[in-house]
Amino acid sequence: MYSRYFFWNFVGRQNDIQGHGNATEGNWMSGLPILENPKLGVQANLPDGADNNKAKNLLYGFPFILGLIGLYYHIIKDKHNAAVVGLLFFFTGIAIVIYLNQKPMEPRERDYAYAASFYAFAFWIGIGVLAIFDFLGKYMNKTTSAFAATAACMLAVPTIMAKEEWNDHDRSGRYIARDFAKNYLNSCAKNAILFTNGDNDTFPLWYAQEVEGIRTDVRVICLELLNTDWYIDQMVHKAYDSDPVPFSFTKDQYRQGTREAVLFSNYQGKKIDAYINVKDLIEFVKHDDFDHKVQVSKETWYNFFPSKNMSVPVDSATVVNNGTVPKSMANRIVKSINWTPSGNYLQKNDVMVLDLLAHNDWKRPIYFAATAPPSTYLNLAPYLQLEGFAYRLVPIKQSEQESQQETRVATDIMYDNYMNKFVWGSMDIKGTFLDNVFLSSCALNTRQRAGTLAAALVEEGKKDKAIKVLDKCLAVTPFENVPIDATLYSIALGYYQAGATDKANALSKKLFDNYENTIRYVYALDRSELGSYAPDLKQAQGIMEQLLSFANYFKQTALAKDYENRYLKLVQEYNLPTPQRGRQEQ
Numbered sequence: 001m002y003s004r005y006f007f008w009n010f011v012g013r014q015n016d017i018q019g020h021g022n023a024t025e026g027n028w029m030s031g032l033p034i035l036e037n038p039k040l041g042v043q044a045n046l047p048d049g050a051d052n053n054k055a056k057n058l059l060y061g062f063p064f065i066l067g068l069i070g071l072y073y074h075i076i077k078d079k080h081n082a083a084v085v086g087l088l089f090f091f092t093g094i095a096i097v098i099y100l101n102q103k104p105m106e107p108r109e110r111d112y113a114y115a116a117s118f119y120a121f122a123f124w125i126g127i128g129v130l131a132i133f134d135f136l137g138k139y140m141n142k143t144t145s146a147f148a149a150t151a152a153c154m155l156a157v158p159t160i161m162a163k164e165e166w167n168d169h170d171r172s173g174r175y176i177a178r179d180f181a182k183n184y185l186n187s188c189a190k191n192a193i194l195f196t197n198g199d200n201d202t203f204p205l206w207y208a209q210e211v212e213g214i215r216t217d218v219r220v221i222c223l224e225l226l227n228t229d230w231y232i233d234q235m236v237h238k239a240y241d242s243d244p245v246p247f248s249f250t251k252d253q254y255r256q257g258t259r260e261a262v263l264f265s266n267y268q269g270k271k272i273d274a275y276i277n278v279k280d281l282i283e284f285v286k287h288d289d290f291d292h293k294v295q296v297s298k299e300t301w302y303n304f305f306p307s308k309n310m311s312v313p314v315d316s317a318t319v320v321n322n323g324t325v326p327k328s329m330a331n332r333i334v335k336s337i338n339w340t341p342s343g344n345y346l347q348k349n350d351v352m353v354l355d356l357l358a359h360n361d362w363k364r365p366i367y368f369a370a371t372a373p374p375s376t377y378l379n380l381a382p383y384l385q386l387e388g389f390a391y392r393l394v395p396i397k398q399s400e401q402e403s404q405q406e407t408r409v410a411t412d413i414m415y416d417n418y419m420n421k422f423v424w425g426s427m428d429i430k431g432t433f434l435d436n437v438f439l440s441s442c443a444l445n446t447r448q449r450a451g452t453l454a455a456a457l458v459e460e461g462k463k464d465k466a467i468k469v470l471d472k473c474l475a476v477t478p479f480e481n482v483p484i485d486a487t488l489y490s491i492a493l494g495y496y497q498a499g500a501t502d503k504a505n506a507l508s509k510k511l512f513d514n515y516e517n518t519i520r521y522v523y524a525l526d527r528s529e530l531g532s533y534a535p536d537l538k539q540a541q542g543i544m545e546q547l548l549s550f551a552n553y554f555k556q557t558a559l560a561k562d563y564e565n566r567y568l569k570l571v572q573e574y575n576l577p578t579p580q581r582g583r584q585e586q
Contacts, residue, residue: 001104002097004028005111008057009118010064010125014040016055016168016436018109022532023525024050026109031058041525047518048484048510054433057164062156067121070128085123093117129153168433176434179425180389180442181208184369185215186421187388189323192365193219193245193356194390197372200441209240216240223376226349229255246359247352253286254348259303263345265294267306275311275338278358285351305346310354312337314395318362324394332396341378350378357393366393370449371441385410386452388417389445409456415465418453419472428476443482447473451490454498463498470494470503484514489543496554505559508547512563515540516570523574541576 004019007028019025023040030036036043043051074082093114096102102110129149136145181204188194196202202222208214219242225231232254235245253259262285266272284292285303293301313336319325325333346354360366367390368377377384377391382398384391385408398408426432427443434443450473457466470491488511495504518540522533530537544567551560570576 001102001110002093002114005109005114006093006118006121007064008111010059010067010121011061012059012164013055013057015050015053018436020104023529029056029058030061032060041521046521048479048514050483050521052483054168055435057161057168059160059164062160063125066128066132066153066157067124068128069131070124070126073131073134074124074127085120089117089120092120125157168435170433173426173429174432176425176427176432176438176442177204178208178212179423181205182214183417183422184389185209185218187390187417188215188218188367189365189392191217191241191243192367193221193360194367194369195221195223195353195372195376196369197223197376200437201369201371213240217242219243219245221245223349223353223372226352227260227347232352243364245356246363247355248282248359249286249352249355254352259285259351260348261302261345262348262351263294263296263302263304264308264343265304265306272307273309274307275309275336276307278310278312278354281305281307281310282351282355282358302345308340310339310341312357315362316395319395322362324362324365325396329396334395334397337380337383337395339379339383342375346378353378362395367391368393371445381407384408386449387413388422389449407452409453411453411456411460411462411465414449414453415457415469418450418469424476427481428478430478430480432481434481439482443477444485444487446477447482447487447491451487451494454494455490458494458497466494466498467500467503470498470500474507479510484510486539486543489546492547493550496550501554501556504550504554505556508550508559512544512547512566515544516566519570519574519576537576 004027007013012029012031014027014029015025017025019027027040029040033043071082074085094117096113096117132153133145133149136148139145140148184194184196184201184205185208194205196205202220202225205220209216209218209220217240219235219239221235222231226235229251232247232249233251236247238244247254284306288303290301292303294304295301314334316325316330316333319333320327320330341350356366367387368384370386370389370391374381380393383393383395385394385396386392387410391407392410394408396408424446427434427438427446450469454466454469457463457469473491488507492504492507492511495501495507518536522530522537525533544563548560548563548567550556551563
């Protein structure tokens with residue numbers, strides 16, 4: 001980890017993808033094929049997004065070499081001060097790794113932890129300039145050698161670093177975090193409650209509301225923080241235009257150390273199969289006597305739910321009158337939402353969500369951020385409705401036909417949001433740098449939602465609107481900023497289904513080419529590493545087979561023939577599994 005971060009700064013970097021040893025993720029890279037090809041594979045076969053990643057910074061090792069020259073010169077000229085800098089270099093770098101016994105997997109890159117060590121090496125880079133000046137001074141006058149040393153070192157180090165690194169460090173004009181926060185907030189109906197998960201989702205939303213006053217009627221609740229009593233304290237008070245969250249637990253009942261986890265257990269030895277009103281379950285959990293707790297060890301007792309089968313009753317008049325369900329869909333309103341959470345227990349934040357569902361009485365709209373993992377939905381996915389970058393809880397269960405999609409889609413609401421209300425923070429301007437976090441949380445999410453919306457529009461027979469959505473998606477996620485990847489699969493399929501065959505073929509070709517390059521690149525690596533790329537190879541083969549299937553199904557004969565020949569060639573070259581004909585026909 002330390003050496004990788006060190007070489008990023010002074011030799012060069014492959015990309016900004018967080019890596020733990022994989023040949024395609026965040027390694028150091030000099031730009032010299034003789035060093036790169038043995039460890040990172042033949043760079044000529046790189047798929048899109050790897051060869052044109054702006055975070056690829058090729059420094060050719062010049063800063064590193066100049067630093068080594070400075071280190072040697074420092075030792076020769078002044079051993080004592082060289083030792084001081086050396087101690088700074090060691091104790092703020094390698095010694096930290098040893099002292100902290102750092103684990104190899106971190107939630108995010110931790111290169112900032114070694115900044116002082118890199119500063120120390122930068123001292124030697126500066127001293128290296130003096131070393132070159134001193135060396136040249138033996139062959140020319142001091143003034144000339146000063147200019148020569150300065151010019152040579154400026155060209156070899158700062159100039160190359162600026163050329164390579166400016167484009168992935170320049171944040172000017174990039175407002176994606178703020179604008180996507182606006183998109184999340186504007187995906188919600190008035191006076192909504194929006195559940196988010198983690199820092200990257202939540203902090204931009206707080207900024208948008210606190211600083212710019214955007215949609216202050218929406219109450220943002222970070223599920224990770226909802227495990228703490230101080231945060232729950234904030235939720236039960238009014239904030240700006242947002243009313244208090246209707247929790248029923250008292251502070252003593254949710255204070256730290258109480259109900260950190262609530263188990264699922266039989267009540268008095270009896271299993272309850274019926275669906276129980278969540279209000280009744282919450283009231284049961286509030287009790288602290290031993291009849292309402294289960295013993296897990298000699299001195300450890302936990303509150304428990306007597307049933308996993310939960311129910312939230314629905315007043316159809318209320319949900320129609322307040323706009324939760326349009327009148328046209330009133331016939332699909334369920335009498336109650338019945339569901340069963342997974343797992344053997346719920347954490348405090350999940351219990352608080354249940355408390356909210358129990359006492360909200362459908363008065364306020366409830367949303368989950370689309371980037372939150374499915375586990376945060378408590379298995380309520382069949383009752384969620386996509387309206388933009390957030391899912392709304394509605395008392396309508398997915399039909400069998402709708403379950404072909406990830407969830408129900410309110411096409412009228414989402415189409416208006418996507419086409420007219422959402423803003424893109426310069427993501428749509430070619431040349432804007434999107435680091436890996438922005439790619440996954442914003443750009444690729446934008447493509448995924450467009451594919452989902454377009455598929456729903458096609459199902460409703462609104463093919464013209466579907467094409468407009470897909471066109472908009474490609475316009476706001478240009479290939480110059482967002483690489484060709486699996487998220488384009490649903491876009492290509494949407495074009496085919498909507499009848500835009502030419503657009504579908506053009507996109508299909510880009511995808512096929514990209515995944516052909518992926519397979520060739522992976523098989524050019526050391527064969528001992530192929531196992532770690534099994535998911536990538538499986539995805540590449542699967543998408544190529546499906547693209548061949550689409551070409552056949554939509555009667556693109558010449559394209560299908562080209563795909564089949566190229567794919568079979570890969571099968572023969574690398575002994576891949578033979579094409580799955582049954583899947584293609586399907």
